[in-house]
Amino acid sequence: MDPAWDEFIITGEPFILAGQIAILVTTIGIIFILTYFKKWKWLWNEWITTPDHRKIGIMYIIASLLMMIRAGVDAMMMRTQLAAPNMPFLGEAQHYNEIFTTHGTIMIIFVATPFLIGLMNVAVPLQIGARDVAFPFVNNLSFWTFFWGAMLFNISFVIGGAPDAGWSAYMPLASNDLSMGPGQNFYLLGLQISGIGTLATGINLVTTIIKMRAKGMTLMRMPMFTWTTLITSLIIIGSFPILTVALAMQTFDRLWDAAFFTLQDGGMPMMWVNLFWLWGHPEVYIVILPAFGIFSEIITTFARKRLFGYTSMVFAIAAISGLSFLVWVHHFFTMGAGPMVNSFFSISTMAIAVPTGVKIFNWLATLHRGRIRFNVPMVWALGFIPNFTIGGVTGVMLAMAAADYQYHNTYFLVSHFHYVLIAGTIFGCFAGTIYWWPKMFGVKLNERLGHWVFWLFMIGFNVTFFPQYFLGLDGMPRRIYTYFPEDGWFSLNFLSTVGAYMMGFAFVLLVYNMYYSYRYEKRETSGDAWGGRTLEWATSSAIPPHYNFAQIPEVKDQDAFWQMKQEGVDPNGVEEYQDVHMPNHSGNPFVMCVFMFIGGFGLVFHWWTIGIIGALGIFACMIQRSFSRDDGHIVSAEEVRKEEAEIREGQANENG
Amino acid sequence: MVMLLGGCNLRVLDPQGTVGEQQRDLIILSIIFMLIIVLVVFILLTYFLVKYREREGHRGYDPDIDGSVKLEVVWTVVPIIIVTILSVPTVYTIFNIEEVPEANTEEEEPLVIHATSANWKWIFSYPEEDIETVNYINIPAERPVLFRLTSADSMASFWVPQLGGQRYNMAGMQTELYLQAGEEGTYYGRNANFTGEGFAEMRFDVNAIDETEFNEWVTDVQEEAPQLTQETYDQFMVPGHVEEYTFSGTHLEWVDHALDPEYALEARARQGYEPIHPHASEAPDDVPTWDIDVDTDVTERQESYIEENQESDSHHHHH
Ligand code: HEM
Ligand SMILES: [Cu+2]
Numbered sequence: 010m011d012p013a014w015d016e017f018i019i020t021g022e023p024f025i026l027a028g029q030i031a032i033l034v035t036t037i038g039i040i041f042i043l044t045y046f047k048k049w050k051w052l053w054n055e056w057i058t059t060p061d062h063r064k065i066g067i068m069y070i071i072a073s074l075l076m077m078i079r080a081g082v083d084a085m086m087m088r089t090q091l092a093a094p095n096m097p098f099l100g101e102a103q104h105y106n107e108i109f110t111t112h113g114t115i116m117i118i119f120v121a122t123p124f125l126i127g128l129m130n131v132a133v134p135l136q137i138g139a140r141d142v143a144f145p146f147v148n149n150l151s152f153w154t155f156f157w158g159a160m161l162f163n164i165s166f167v168i169g170g171a172p173d174a175g176w177s178a179y180m181p182l183a184s185n186d187l188s189m190g191p192g193q194n195f196y197l198l199g200l201q202i203s204g205i206g207t208l209a210t211g212i213n214l215v216t217t218i219i220k221m222r223a224k225g226m227t228l229m230r231m232p233m234f235t236w237t238t239l240i241t242s243l244i245i246i247g248s249f250p251i252l253t254v255a256l257a258m259q260t261f262d263r264l265w266d267a268a269f270f271t272l273q274d275g276g277m278p279m280m281w282v283n284l285f286w287l288w289g290h291p292e293v294y295i296v297i298l299p300a301f302g303i304f305s306e307i308i309t310t311f312a313r314k315r316l317f318g319y320t321s322m323v324f325a326i327a328a329i330s331g332l333s334f335l336v337w338v339h340h341f342f343t344m345g346a347g348p349m350v351n352s353f354f355s356i357s358t359m360a361i362a363v364p365t366g367v368k369i370f371n372w373l374a375t376l377h378r379g380r381i382r383f384n385v386p387m388v389w390a391l392g393f394i395p396n397f398t399i400g401g402v403t404g405v406m407l408a409m410a411a412a413d414y415q416y417h418n419t420y421f422l423v424s425h426f427h428y429v430l431i432a433g434t435i436f437g438c439f440a441g442t443i444y445w446w447p448k449m450f451g452v453k454l455n456e457r458l459g460h461w462v463f464w465l466f467m468i469g470f471n472v473t474f475f476p477q478y479f480l481g482l483d484g485m486p487r488r489i490y491t492y493f494p495e496d497g498w499f500s501l502n503f504l505s506t507v508g509a510y511m512m513g514f515a516f517v518l519l520v521y522n523m524y525y526s527y528r529y530e531k532r533e534t535s536g537d538a539w540g541g542r543t544l545e546w547a548t549s550s551a552i553p554p555h556y557n558f559a560q561i562p563e564v565k566d567q568d569a570f571w572q573m574k575q576e577g578v579d580p581n582g583v584e585e586y587q588d589v590h591m592p593n594h595s596g597n598p599f600v601m602c603v604f605m606f607i608g609g610f611g612l613v614f615h616w617w618t619i620g621i622i623g624a625l626g627i628f629a630c631m632i633q634r635s636f637s638r639d640d641g642h643i644v645s646a647e648e649v650r651k652e653e654a655e656i657r658e659g660q661a662n663e664n665g
Numbered sequence: 666m667v668m669l670l671g672g673c674n675l676r677v678l679d680p681q682g683t684v685g686e687q688q689r690d691l692i693i694l695s696i697i698f699m700l701i702i703v704l705v706v707f708i709l710l711t712y713f714l715v716k717y718r719e720r721e722g723h724r725g726y727d728p729d730i731d732g733s734v735k736l737e738v739v740w741t742v743v744p745i746i747i748v749t750i751l752s753v754p755t756v757y758t759i760f761n762i763e764e765v766p767e768a769n770t771e772e773e774e775p776l777v778i779h780a781t782s783a784n785w786k787w788i789f790s791y792p793e794e795d796i797e798t799v800n801y802i803n804i805p806a807e808r809p810v811l812f813r814l815t816s817a818d819s820m821a822s823f824w825v826p827q828l829g830g831q832r833y834n835m836a837g838m839q840t841e842l843y844l845q846a847g848e849e850g851t852y853y854g855r856n857a858n859f860t861g862e863g864f865a866e867m868r869f870d871v872n873a874i875d876e877t878e879f880n881e882w883v884t885d886v887q888e889e890a891p892q893l894t895q896e897t898y899d900q901f902m903v904p905g906h907v908e909e910y911t912f913s914g915t916h917l918e919w920v921d922h923a924l925d926p927e928y929a930l931e932a933r934a935r936q937g938y939e940p941i942h943p944h945a946s947e948a949p950d951d952v953p954t955w956d957i958d959v960d961t962d963v964t965e966r967q968e969s970y971i972e973e974n975q976e977s978d979s980h981h982h983h984h
Contacts, residue, residue, distance in 0.1 A: 016942045016944055016945050019944050100950070101862075101950050101951055102862045102863070102864070102865060102952065103862055103943045106859075106861065106862065170942070170943060170944045173861070173943070174859075174861075175859050179819075179820055179858075179859075181818065181819055181820070181836065182819040182820065182859070182860060182861055186818075186930055186940070187784070187818060187819055187861060187940075188861070189940040189941065189942050189943065190942040190943060190944065192943075272818065272836055272837070272926045272927055272929075272930060273926075273927050273930065278820060278835065278836070278837075279835065279838070312717070313726075313728055314727070314728045314729075314730065315728065315729060315730065315731040316731070317730065317731065317732050317733075318731075318732040318733075318736075318737045319731060319732065320732070321732070321737045321741070341833070343822060343830070343831050343832050343833050344832075344833050344835075344840070345832050345833065345840035345841065345842075347763075348756075348759045348760045348763050351759050352755070352756045352759050352760075355752070355755050355756070355759065356748075356752050356755075356756075359748045359751060359752065359755075360748065362744060362748060363741065363744040363745055363748060366702075366740060366743075366744040367737070367740055367741050367744070369706060370736075370740040371732075371737070371740075373706070373709050373710060373713060374732075374733075374736065376710070376713040376714065376717060377713050377717065377730075378717060378725050378726060378727045378730060379713075379717045379726065379728075380717065380719045380723055380726045380728075381713075381714065381717050381718045381719055382719050383718070391710070391714065394706065394710055395703075395706060395707055395710060398702070398703055398706045398707075399703060402699035402702055402703055403699070405695070405699065405748075405751070406692070406695045406696070406699060409691060409695055409751060409755040410755065410759050411687070411688055411691055411755055411758035411759045411761075411762060411830070412688055412691045412692050412695065412755070412758075412830075413830070414688065414762075414829070414830020414831055414832070415677045415685075415688050415692065415826065415829075415830040415831075417822070417830070417831060417857070418822055418824075418831065418857040418858050418859075419857065479675060481677075482675040482676070482677045482678055483674075483675045483676050483677070483826075484675075484676040484677060484824075484826035484827075484853065484855075486824075486855065486856075486857045487859075488859040488864065489864065489865035490865050491865055492865070567731075
């Protein structure tokens with residue numbers, strides 16, 4: 010492919026031009042600031058090359074928030090376009106199609122998934138009393154594959170043109186015959202690159218949780234968030250390879266005419282649909298189970314009670330993860346596979362509602378006889394319960410295949426998955442971020458602003474999506490860029506757009522609160538910001554020292570730290586300090602992933618030379634890593650003792 | 666909300682045929698169950714939050730409760746019962762709507778219509794009657810209709826909300842869908858599955874008319890509409906929109922897209938059509954609406970059909 014210049018750099022669209030200018034200005038701005046304040050070295054040494062799980066987690070969260078801004082702007086543009094019939098806002102269908110495609114793909118792949126992985130990185134090693142994850146080098150590599158994969162996907166809208174076949178990229182629509190240009194290639198290669206990291210993270214976290222728990226932490230004493238992380242990682246290991254293979258097959262179709270899913274030469278488009286949802290349905294559970302875990306942590310902390318029905322919670326998530334591989338056909342009941350097949354998948358899908366229901370009632374029972382405090386993380390968790398329930402019951406309605414023939418592909422479906430994804434995953438990401446914010450930055454987010462954000466966002470969310478159930482029942486399909494006055498969909502759509510702006514405003518306020526709190530809020534003095542129950546709150550300082558625990562605490566209870574506090578045990582009362590073994594920094598993953606980006610970019614445009622340069626670079630990095638000895642380094646007992654003494658001194662000064 | 670549901674000006678909840686009615690009944694049943702569940706959750710949540718919020722004179726705090734086998738069994742078994750109850754009508758309806766819908770007409774045999782999607786238009790063939798229409802269909806009210814669905818290119822979904830749920834059109838495949846219109850009227854039909862640029866406008870009208878009127882129309886078309894030729898037909902394979910058209914003869918004589926998924930691409934190539942990069946400077950801003958070159962001598966008749974159909978389509982079926 011040799012694109013003409015007008016096909017390479019996208020021109021002639023005012024919004025894209027604005028995007029190009031914004032990218033240019035931001036890039037120049039960042040380079041200027043880093044150079045002016047002499048921060049390049051700091052950035053490289055402290056962040057880019059870090060093996061530290063907490064810092065990697067923070068980078069995941071920041072990158073996900075940036076991606077959320079990008080996809081959120083997409084959402085605002087879509088809602089503006091749909092606010093009234095025949096809106097001229099976006100001009101033509103093509104632009105809208107690109108926007109809804111990038112919105113969906115980014116929100117699932119580059120927001121929900123990495124955001125949760127970021128929170129896992131921050132919290133899980135601390136929760137199990139570990140010093141880091143099992144493979145810190147791989148952890149850094151995972152982050153950079155996500156980051157560079159996301160960059161490759163994101164530049165498509167200014168270079169070459171964005172993909173426009175939907176986040177599900179159905180064939181044959183996404184084939185060369187029906188989707189010209191490199192847009193779809195960006196989707197395939199961007200997702201492929203970041204998928205490597207997700208799979209590696211799954212393996213990394215399973216190993217960490219299985220092998221590195223503190224003494225006394227049996228499986229059935231693990232905190233709920235650790236449990237959901239473990240199960241989620243297992244789902245990742247089971248499902249991401251399917252995506253990898255499916256993406257590779259479509260890539261071969263588009264780059265080398267392999268005809269796996271094409272119209273010609275006996276391709277089977279339906280096979281893509283199956284493979285996509287064989288990954289796609291487990292993926293939606295990958296992004297909800299960790300959120301369930303976060304809510305369990307928060308609800309027990311602020312109701313100040315043990316989790317009700319711990320064992321049944323564990324069995325519920327295990328059941329959900331098993332079932333999540335047995336329901337994929339519910340995404341295409343309308344393919345006409347026959348009444349037996351549809352009946353089977355209707356029932357298996359409805360069965361998922363059972364363990365989900367068990368969880369909802371266990372959370373409710375946890376509130377019973379509690380002493381509930383309404384801190385901001387808690388209001389998000391409490392908001393989750395009723396809103397997610399609405400999403401769940403409409404899921405059951407969709408599961409009834411005969412009825413789904415009427416909901417499928419409509420705004421009813423759109424509303425369902427936003428009720429579960431926003432009220433579940435996004436509420437969970439926000440709640441978790443606010444809850445663990447003091448662990449990351451040593452300061453709480455301002456509570457007054459926080460409550461405003463919650464109410465604006467939650468009300469805006471309902472104003473946006475509740476009307477969409479009715480639009481769906483009135484026959485409005487998803488993914489249309491406009492409609493006609495005769496359709497009678499104006500007022501509900503308008504309402505929906507108003508709600509979307511409310512959510513947008515609330516999000517801006519949330520980001521502002523991060524800045525505001527960093528400037529003005531009181532610093533935390535102890536490691537236990539909320540009266541926590543699990544080990545991440547048992548660290549000696551607000552931001553844990555880089556080795557997490559001077560001495561790994563011994564666990565005697567499900568609520569390990571809470572039990573220590575009950576019995577007056579000081580987890581940091583170390584008698585004899587010992588040497589600590591920590592991983593080394595490495596710039597290798599960053600460089601390797603830059604080569605992935607370069608190679609991917611080459612393939613997008615069929616520029617084989619660049620593709621080969623990328624591949625050679627990747628191999629060179631692998632070889633470099635394979636032949637270098639890296640056993641980490643030892644932090645001596647003396648250094649640990651000094652650092653702990655300093656922490657204690659600092660706390661004494663603050664308090665006195 | 667109950668008002669909104671009961672109001673029934675929503676197309677799916679206001680079906681005009683037996684298939685859609687079965688689906689509506691299933692939907693209403695599920696909504697009732699779901700409302701009860703939502704209500705239980707909302708009430709318990711509100712009650713616990715009010716009662717156990719931290720306050721002066723707080724009572725009943727017990728931090729060590731960690732479960733109750735009895736309660737946990739209750740909220741495992743009750744959802745199982747609900748799901749079981751919902752499964753029965755679901756499975757029944759799934760099987761039932763694969764059967765010929767009941768109808769009180771003499772004509773028991775369903776009318777067969779092949780509905781073929783092609784970016785971004787609908788082509789309907791009546792094999793028994795040997796006629797073909799584009800972007801609209803006439804069907805006899807009451808009589809069941811069997812749609813045989815396929816696609817010339819991307820996957821579409823054939824949907825007439827007031828008559829019943831949708832089903833996919835896929836190239837190289839044939840799927841089937843029974844529908845029936847209980848009342849005369851014009852119903853809004855469309856493609857519900859995203860197929861690219863022209864997707865939003867990929868609609869058609871379903872005119873359910875009296876049986877005798879339908880038969881007259883068929884005879885009229887057979888005698889007076891232009892004969893569909895392969896050359897004419899191939900023009901429909903080029904991506905774009907078209908107005909409504911009516912022909913005698915069907916394209917099934919030379920192609921069934923369910924058996925030949927490559928036909929449309931070949932027809933495009935024959936006419937020298939090449940896809941354009943959507944951001945190229947020569948790319949059109951809007952999806953083009955093509956004028957199909959129909960054999961000339963009968964075009965006048967053709968135009969009058971278009972006019973008639975446009976008249977009926979200007980008042981959409983609204984309650
Ligand atoms: C009670 C549990 C749930 C049930 C029974 C359920 C059922 C369904 C069904 C049947 C569909 C397909 C509908 C159609 O395409 O016509 C669907 C779509 C979807 N669901 Fe759920 N669901 C549940 C929970 C969730 C959760 C927890 C998430 C994610 C957080 C989720 C995310 C989605 C998404 C993203 C789609 C649509 C994807 C697309 O077509 O673009 N669902 N759900
Ligand atoms: Cu699913």
